Amino acid sequence: MKTRILLAAGLLSATTAVAQEQSFPDYVSGLKQEAQQQGISQATIDSAFSGIKLFKRAIAADRSQPEAKKTLDTYLPQAVPQWKVDKAVRLYQEHKELLEEVGEKYGVQPRFIVALWGIETNFGSYTGNYSVIGATASLAYEGRREAFFKKQLFSALEIIDAGHIDADKMKGSWAGAMGQTQFMPTSFLSYAQDYDGDGRKDIWGTLPDVFASAANYLASVGWDDDKTWARQVRVTEAVEDADHGLKVKKTLPQWQALGVRRWDGGDLPNREIEASLVYPDDASGRIYLAYSNYDALMRWNRSHYFVVAVGYLSDRIKFGI
Numbered sequence: 001m002k003t004r005i006l007l008a009a010g011l012l013s014a015t016t017a018v019a020q021e022q023s024f025p026d027y028v029s030g031l032k033q034e035a036q037q038q039g040i041s042q043a044t045i046d047s048a049f050s051g052i053k054l055f056k057r058a059i060a061a062d063r064s065q066p067e068a069k070k071t072l073d074t075y076l077p078q079a080v081p082q083w084k085v086d087k088a089v090r091l092y093q094e095h096k097e098l099l100e101e102v103g104e105k106y107g108v109q110p111r112f113i114v115a116l117w118g119i120e121t122n123f124g125s126y127t128g129n130y131s132v133i134g135a136t137a138s139l140a141y142e143g144r145r146e147a148f149f150k151k152q153l154f155s156a157l158e159i160i161d162a163g164h165i166d167a168d169k170m171k172g173s174w175a176g177a178m179g180q181t182q183f184m185p186t187s188f189l190s191y192a193q194d195y196d197g198d199g200r201k202d203i204w205g206t207l208p209d210v211f212a213s214a215a216n217y218l219a220s221v222g223w224d225d226d227k228t229w230a231r232q233v234r235v236t237e238a239v240e241d242a243d244h245g246l247k248v249k250k251t252l253p254q255w256q257a258l259g260v261r262r263w264d265g266g267d268l269p270n271r272e273i274e275a276s277l278v279y280p281d282d283a284s285g286r287i288y289l290a291y292s293n294y295d296a297l298m299r300w301n302r303s304h305y306f307v308v309a310v311g312y313l314s315d316r317i318k319f320g321i
């Protein structure tokens, strides 16, 4: 009855209503059976699901994701405050040898590895405290994105089964993003690295693995360490609306001919590099000429604000070291 009223009021989607006719413990029993059928060991299933609880907070957070309207000019100082730049430069120096070795191996400038680490988890100091099994099972049960979160849950079980992390230490964000790189379980399976060679891909506590995993992700989605990520530019009125967006690629001389200039008003470099004109806010906000590495960062997180924060921090690191 209650379900029907909520449905009528448009407060529940049909799939949510169906999933929640089952209790969470019954739903978890079904997940355990499915895990068994997929070949996950009984020991992993027992440890992973022991004491599992429905995270109401995880569900609430997923439903209230959209943030209040911001512009880059208000967002960037919050995402990249001066202390974060200072910390990034200090940690870069501290781990320089390892970062440069990893950067060389995967073809990624170390400043981008450090910037991702800083933006994602404040250099590993905030990685989330939710049980990844509990969070992904709760979000699957909630039903709105059941298939996606079930896939994450089974990937998480596979990671435990392979011995990379103990079930009780597999912590992450409310959405299941794990460790110092905030990889979803499926990304972990595709990209995580065991750089120190101890047999475990440990993105929670082993820095060589953290750095190599982040670099391997970028390398796998087309990173080019001959290039930077973007440059901030200004445009003249001649630049048409139709030219915007990541799908439109032109060379720097073509953008120059259209009226795009360096931020200081000077000519663009006369190099045959392709770039896209990106307006993260609108024409009155910051405007960037984005290189292919910008697209690679969008693969990590499909948010222009995220990409600009990482790129901006990487630039500040470059000028600080």
Ligand SMILES: [Ca+2]
Pocket (backbone or CB within 6 Å): 193, 194, 195, 196, 197, 198, 199, 200, 201, 202, 206, 209
């Ligand atoms: Ca390792």
